[in-house]
Amino acid sequence: MDAATAPMTGLRVAVEGAHGGDTALVFIELGIVFLVLALLGRLAGRIGIPSIPLYLLAGLVMGEGGFIPISAGEEFLSIGAQIGVVLLLLLLGLEYSPDDLRVGMRTTWKAGILDLVLNATPGLAVGLMMGWSATASVLLAGVTYISSSGIIARLLDDFDRLANRETPVILSLLVMEDIAMALFLPILAVMLVGATLLQGAVAAAIAIAIVAVAFLFAMRFSRQLSTAVHSHSRELLLLSVLGLAFLVAGLAEAVQVSAAVGAFLLGLTLSGNVADQLRGLMPPLRDVFGGIFFVFFGITIDPRDLGPVALPALGLAVVTLITKIITGVWAARRVGIGPKGQWRTGLSLVPRGEFSIVIAGLGVAGGAQPLLGPFAAAYVLILAVAGSVLMRYADQIPSPLRAPAARSRPRPAV
Numbered sequence: 001m002d003a004a005t006a007p008m009t010g011l012r013v014a015v016e017g018a019h020g021g022d023t024a025l026v027f028i029e030l031g032i033v034f035l036v037l038a039l040l041g042r043l044a045g046r047i048g049i050p051s052i053p054l055y056l057l058a059g060l061v062m063g064e065g066g067f068i069p070i071s072a073g074e075e076f077l078s079i080g081a082q083i084g085v086v087l088l089l090l091l092l093g094l095e096y097s098p099d100d101l102r103v104g105m106r107t108t109w110k111a112g113i114l115d116l117v118l119n120a121t122p123g124l125a126v127g128l129m130m131g132w133s134a135t136a137s138v139l140l141a142g143v144t145y146i147s148s149s150g151i152i153a154r155l156l157d158d159f160d161r162l163a164n165r166e167t168p169v170i171l172s173l174l175v176m177e178d179i180a181m182a183l184f185l186p187i188l189a190v191m192l193v194g195a196t197l198l199q200g201a202v203a204a205a206i207a208i209a210i211v212a213v214a215f216l217f218a219m220r221f222s223r224q225l226s227t228a229v230h231s232h233s234r235e236l237l238l239l240s241v242l243g244l245a246f247l248v249a250g251l252a253e254a255v256q257v258s259a260a261v262g263a264f265l266l267g268l269t270l271s272g273n274v275a276d277q278l279r280g281l282m283p284p285l286r287d288v289f290g291g292i293f294f295v296f297f298g299i300t301i302d303p304r305d306l307g308p309v310a311l312p313a314l315g316l317a318v319v320t321l322i323t324k325i326i327t328g329v330w331a332a333r334r335v336g337i338g339p340k341g342q343w344r345t346g347l348s349l350v351p352r353g354e355f356s357i358v359i360a361g362l363g364v365a366g367g368a369q370p371l372l373g374p375f376a377a378a379y380v381l382i383l384a385v386a387g388s389v390l391m392r393y394a395d396q397i398p399s400p401l402r403a404p405a406a407r408s409r410p411r412p413a414v
Contacts, residue, residue, distance in 0.1 A: 059298015093267020
C-alpha cells in the first residue's frame with residue numbers, strides 16, 4: 001500500500017467499521033421510501049388524482065404503528081421535509097408577480113373576506129367543541145381555510161382550463177389566501193411559544209411589519225433582484241436561488257416569521273426571465289422534496305390515532321366543501337361569470353393540501369394538540385381526493401345554479 005494513501009484508507013475503514021451498518025440501513029430505508037413514492041406517483045397518474053393523498057398514506061404505513069416502520073432514515077427525512085416546505089412555497093411564489101398581488105387584492109378582497117369567514121369559522125368552532133385549546137382551534141381554522149394552490153394549479157393545467165374565464169378568479173382567491181397565510185404564520189409562531197399577551201402583540205407586530213416590508217421590497221425591487229441572480233448557466237442560477245431561498249428561510253425563522261413565508265416572499269420577488277427559467281428547472285426538485293415532506297408528516301402520525309378523529313374530520317370536510325363552493329360561486333358571480341363558470345369555480349376551490357399540512361405540522365411540532373396531526377391528515381386526505389374528482393368532472397356534475405331569467409320589457413303605452 002502506498003504510504004501516502006495509507007492514513008486515508010485506515011480512516012475510511014475505521015469510519016465504515018463504526019457507522020457502516022447504520023449507513024447501510026439508512027440507504028436501504030431511503031431507497032424503499034423513494035421507490036414507494038415512484039410507484040404511488042405512477043398510480044396517481046393512472047387514476048387521475050394528485051399524488052399528495054397517496055404520499056400521506058405511504059407515510060402512515062411507514063410510521064410508528066405502520067407495516068413498514070422507518071427509523072434509521074428519519075433524521076434525513078426530517079431535514080428533507082423542511083427543504084420540501086421551502087421549495088413548495090418558493091415555487092408557489094414564482095407563480096405570482098407583484099402586479100398579480102395588486103390586481104388580486106383590488107378585485108377580490110371582498111371575496112377573500114368571505115372566504116376567510118366561511119371556511120375558517122367551521123374549523124375554529126369544531127376545535128373549541130372538541131375541547132381543544134384556543135391555539136389548537138386557531139390552527140384547525142387555518143387548516144380548513146386555505147385551499148391547495150399546488151393541487152389546484154396543477155389540475156387546472158392538467159384539465160386544460162388555464163384559459164377559462166373563471167381561472168383568474170380562482171387564482172386571485174388563492175393569492176389572497178397566500179397573503180393571509182403570510183400574516184397568519186408569524187402570529188401562529190408567537191402563539192405556539194406560549195408568549196404573554198403583551199409579548200405576543202409585540203412579536204406579532206414585528207413579524208407583520210417584516211412581512212409588509214418584504215412585500216414592499218418585492219413590489220419595488222423585483223427587477224433588480226432578478227437581474228442580480230440571472231445567469232445563462234442553469235447550474236449557477238439554481239445555486240444562486242437555492243442559496244438565497246435557504247438564507248431567507250433561515251433568517252425568517254430567526255425572527256419568528258415562518259421559513260415557508262420567507263420562501264414564498266422570495267419567489268414573489270423574482271420575476272421575468274428568471275422566474276420563467278426557474279418554473280422550468282425547479283418542479284422536479286420541488287416534487288421530490290415535497291413528496292418527502294408529505295411522507296414525513298404521515299410518518300409522525302400513528303394510524304391508530306385516526307380512528308377517534310375520522311368522523312369529526314369527515315363532517316368538517318363536508319361542511320367546508322360546501323362553504324368553499326359558496327365562496328367560489330359568489331366570487332365568480334360578482335365579476336359576471338355565468339352559472340357553469342361559477343360552478344367550476346366553486347368546485348375548484350375544494351382541494352386542501354400542502355399549506356394545511358404545513359400549519360398542522362407547525363402545531364404538532366409546537367405541542368399544541370396531539371390529535372391535530374391525525375385530524376389534519378384525515379381531513380386533507382378526504383378533500384384532496386374529493387376535490388380532485390370534483391374538478392375532473394365539474395362539467396358533468398349537475399349544477400343547482402341556473403341562469404337568471406331574462407326580464408321582460410314592459411310594452412310601451414299606446
